[in-house]
Amino acid sequence: MTDLKRPFIADAPQSAAACAHCGAALAPAQGRFCCTGCEAAYGLVRGLGLDAFYRRRESADGALRPEAAPPAFDALPLIREDADGVKSLDLMISGLTCGACVWLVEQALAAEPDVIKARVSFSTRRLELRWQGAAERGNELIVLLSCLGFRVAPYTPACMRATEDAEGRALIRALGIAAFGAMNVMLVSIAVWVGEDMGAHTREFMHWLAALIGLPTVLVAGMPFYRSAAAALRAGRVNMDMAVSLGVLATAGMSLVETFRNGPYTWFDGATALLALLLAGRVFDRTARKKARQAVAEVLALQDGMVALIAVDGTTRLVPAASVEAGQCVQIAVGEALRLDGRARTETLLDTAAITGESLPRDFVAGAALPAGAVNMGAPFMLEVTAPARDGSLAAMARLLEAAEQSKGRFVSIADHAARHYVPIAHAIAAATFLLWWVGFDALWQEALVNAVCVLLITCPCGLAIAVPAVQVVANGALFKRGVLVASATALERLAEADCAVLDKTGTLTEGRPVLIPEGQDPQILHAAAGMARASRHPLAKALLRACPEAPLVPDTREIPGQGLEAGTARLGSPAFCDLAGLSDGMVLVYRASADAAPVIFRFADRLRADAPQAVADLKALGLPVELLSGDGPGAVASAAIASGIEAWRAEADPRAKAAHIENLKEAGRKPLMVGDGINDAAALAAAHVAASPAGATDLAQTTADIVLQREGLAMLPEAIRIARRAQILARQNIGFALAYNVIAVPAAIAGLVNPLIAALVMASSSLIVIGNALRAGRA
Amino acid sequence: MEALILLVPVSLLLGALGLIGFLWALRSRQYDDLEGAAARILFDDQPGKDPPP
Numbered sequence: 002m003t004d005l006k007r008p009f010i011a012d013a014p015q016s017a018a019a020c021a022h023c024g025a026a027l028a029p030a031q032g033r034f035c036c037t038g039c040e041a042a043y044g045l046v047r048g049l050g051l052d053a054f055y056r057r058r059e060s061a062d063g064a065l066r067p068e069a070a071p072p073a074f075d076a077l078p079l080i081r082e083d084a085d086g087v088k089s090l091d092l093m094i095s096g097l098t099c100g101a102c103v104w105l106v107e108q109a110l111a112a113e114p115d116v117i118k119a120r121v122s123f124s125t126r127r128l129e130l131r132w133q134g135a136a137e138r139g140n141e142l143i144v145l146l147s148c149l150g151f152r153v154a155p156y157t158p159a160c161m162r163a164t165e166d167a168e169g170r171a172l173i174r175a176l177g178i179a180a181f182g183a184m185n186v187m188l189v190s191i192a193v194w195v196g197e198d199m200g201a202h203t204r205e206f207m208h209w210l211a212a213l214i215g216l217p218t219v220l221v222a223g224m225p226f227y228r229s230a231a232a233a234l235r236a237g238r239v240n241m242d243m244a245v246s247l248g249v250l251a252t253a254g255m256s257l258v259e260t261f262r263n264g265p266y267t268w269f270d271g272a273t274a275l276l277a278l279l280l281a282g283r284v285f286d287r288t289a290r291k292k293a294r295q296a297v298a299e300v301l302a303l304q305d306g307m308v309a310l311i312a313v314d315g316t317t318r319l320v321p322a323a324s325v326e327a328g329q330c331v332q333i334a335v336g337e338a339l340r341l342d343g344r345a346r347t348e349t350l351l352d353t354a355a356i357t358g359e360s361l362p363r364d365f366v367a368g369a370a371l372p373a374g375a376v377n378m379g380a381p382f383m384l385e386v387t388a389p390a391r392d393g394s395l396a397a398m399a400r401l402l403e404a405a406e407q408s409k410g411r412f413v414s415i416a417d418h419a420a421r422h423y424v425p426i427a428h429a430i431a432a433a434t435f436l437l438w439w440v441g442f443d444a445l446w447q448e449a450l451v452n453a454v455c456v457l458l459i460t461c462p463c464g465l466a467i468a469v470p471a472v473q474v475v476a477n478g479a480l481f482k483r484g485v486l487v488a489s490a491t492a493l494e495r496l497a498e499a500d501c502a503v504l505d506k507t508g509t510l511t512e513g514r515p516v517l518i519p520e521g522q523d524p525q526i527l528h529a530a531a532g533m534a535r536a537s538r539h540p541l542a543k544a545l546l547r548a549c550p551e552a553p554l555v556p557d558t559r560e561i562p563g564q565g566l567e568a569g570t571a572r573l574g575s576p577a578f579c580d581l582a583g584l585s586d587g588m589v590l591v592y593r594a595s596a597d598a599a600p601v602i603f604r605f606a607d608r609l610r611a612d613a614p615q616a617v618a619d620l621k622a623l624g625l626p627v628e629l630l631s632g633d634g635p636g637a638v639a640s641a642a643i644a645s646g647i648e649a650w651r652a653e654a655d656p657r658a659k660a661a662h663i664e665n666l667k668e669a670g671r672k673p674l675m676v677g678d679g680i681n682d683a684a685a686l687a688a689a690h691v692a693a694s695p696a697g698a699t700d701l702a703q704t705t706a707d708i709v710l711q712r713e714g715l716a717m718l719p720e721a722i723r724i725a726r727r728a729q730i731l732a733r734q735n736i737g738f739a740l741a742y743n744v745i746a747v748p749a750a751i752a753g754l755v756n757p758l759i760a761a762l763v764m765a766s767s768s769l770i771v772i773g774n775a776l777r778a779g780r781a
Numbered sequence: 782m783e784a785l786i787l788l789v790p791v792s793l794l795l796g797a798l799g800l801i802g803f804l805w806a807l808r809s810r811q812y813d814d815l816e817g818a819a820a821r822i823l824f825d826d827q828p829g830k831d832p833p834p
């Protein structure tokens with residue numbers, strides 16, 4: 002802002018072909034903005050004097066393009082009012098890519114005179130808004146955010162659950178206490194270790210000081226481990242936390258005895274440092290997975306249902322879908338997904354791709370049962386709800402999933418597997434050491450105990466406990482950077498084990514949305530038609546606009562619901578609307594410049610993803626035979642299979658058949674990777690050994706999947722498998738390494754050659770080597 | 782030896798102050814949005830708006 006006289010336009014960041022606001026690639030014919038929305042947003046940002054945003058942001062990938070008609074929701078019911086008239090509202094804000102976005106949102110809102118507080122949490126995507134004045138201002142502020150290109154949704158309890166992380170905070174708290182304790186005990190302990198000329202009284206004072214700090218630290222900061230160990234014990238299982246708990250508590254107990262005896266050394270320093278190290282590993286592990294969970298929650302919140310309920314007096318208002326009861330009526334707009342099961346009094350045209358996998362929209366006669374999850378492709382209609390959300394078909398599907406999910410919970414991770422054998426052996430060796438010295442060598446029981454505790458301390462699986470989580474943290478981070486979210490803790494291990502892949506067609510192998518088939522249409526006519534299409538939210542109109550995004554809105558365009566668009570004499574819509582007989586409805590739009598002009602036909606199809614053949618080839622190269630399993634008709638499935646290079650395919654598979662197919666594969670000893678996006682895939686996803694869902698999948702599929710691909714396309718799937726396999730190899734190496742350390746150190750400890758200081762050093766060095774090895778997991 | 786009588790409680794007190802500060806920061810949710818805080822500190826606030834009455 003040094004030179005205010007520079008003209009407005011020249012000041013915009015001028016990269017060769019990127020939109021000045023959202024950064025999307027521009028067609029050669031376009032000026033500086035990809036659409037009018039971006040132009041308006043750029044003007045708005047400039048007008049507020051916030052254009053520093055464009056210099057500060059780190060990424061511009063087109064995510065910030067304002068939608069032509071943002072899906073508005075009524076925030077009024079969500080607004081809370083304080084006693085002094087201050088209104089507050091919590092929102093979930095999507096589209097934040099870097100710190101500059103946080104700054105832009107906060108400053109743009111703060112520039113409004115009545116806004117008292119606008120604070121965005123970058124990691125939870127939560128916007129807290131407080132303002133003075135009318136509640137209606139809330140909706141205006143939401144519109145302001147939409148104009149800037151950010152998408153806004155109510156901050157629902159589901160968001161809250163996903164982002165509220167009491168357990169994570171408890172871990173950080175424990176880490177802080179352990180680090181404090183370890184550092185202060187170390188201060189005292191070093192004095193004892195080096196101060197050999199120290200008098201007995203001074204040493205006793207030092208021991209008591211160490212106990213005073215060390216004991217509470219061990220008791221408080223170790224709670225996460227003790228709880229987990231106790232839970233495992235109650236369930237009759239063995240886990241690493243048991244070895245950790247016993248090692249730490251035995252060391253602390255021994256040290257306390259030595260304090261009372263005023264022995265030469267205590268080992269509170271080792272116990273507290275060990276806790277701090279292990280807790281740091283846990284905190285990192287959790288932070289990495291929390292990011293993935295929050296990204297999923299963000300997607301879910303945007304899809305979360307508000308429906309237009311029609312009240313008895315005929316007025317409509319937006320309410321959460323969960324609150325609608327059977328018998329009530331909701332208005333379904335064009336392009337809107339049905340949130341509830343119901344019936345319509347009129348004929349409807351619905352896209353049921355998400356439920357059945359059919360790629361063409363289907364006509365439903367009046368009174369037919371309409372499934373939740375379908376998308377309205379025809380005229381707006383009134384849906385008579387037949388079942389509330391909790392009893393509807395979506396809820397039934399969710400219950401089916403829960404049952405299938407439980408079988409997945411039985412998966413034993415490699416770390417637990419190691420613990421199962423390791424922990425009993427380690428404890429048995431420690432006990433044997435004590436008996437050997439006490440009974441066998443007739444040593445003092447204290448001396449025998451010191452040696453036994455040394456064994457416990459060395460076998461305390463610090464390296465082992467860090468071996469697997471460290472690899473997972475690094476691998477999850479590497480995948481996150483590539484747009485792959487890992488939602489479950491054992492997903493990587495299961496992904497590495499997968500030995501065959503089952504793919505869904507619609508929305509997975511294909512883009513799952515209509516794309517214009519180029520048939521040599523006149524570019525000028527396409528331009529004019531796309532300009533009219535800009536006025537509509539109909540999926541086909543949107544597809545037409547995507548084919549020619551630079552077309553400006555044709556003035557005076559009027560939408561005739563369920564039929565088409567009209568601007569003067571020009572018409573764009575269904576064949577019937579444009580008086581063209583002999584062409585069935587479906588994925589077709591017709592354009593006529595005037596009543597007597599020749600009609601131009603635009604056909605649409607669900608196109609194969611550009612990288613699908615390559616991804617299939619990569620999967621095969623990784624040793625995963627690929628199958629195609631779809632609910633669509635044989636013709637469409639066969640052509641998609643041939644185009645993408647898949648030999649084995651099956652069409653007209655309903656959700657039950659899909660899940661059964663996965664079960665059959667599992668019974669045959671295979672470990673199938675299922676990739677799907679629809680509600681019809683959810684049961685199969687849950688049943689599969691490991692499940693992935695592509696970008697734009699339905700919420701049900703995303704919550705069921707272990708792995709969510711955030712970027713368009715399937716290219717990252719083979720990449721994810723490669724990273725997972727590499728992580729698995731590294732995890733095994735790490736476990737092997739930690740065990741090898743023990744094999745050398747334990748005999749030395751049994752022989753009484755190791756004092757606790759050496760034991761602690763050995764332990765720490767093994768942890769460092771294991772962590773260093775884990776860092777290699779990030780490189781694919 | 783006499784120095785220890787003074788220095789040990791002082792060092793413990795200072796350490797405890799730090800710990801209490803950490804626990805307070807955690808409780809007041811300052812650890813909830815580390816990325817956002819890291820980004821926000823780099824940017825200026827926009828001047829020119831009167832504080833609300």
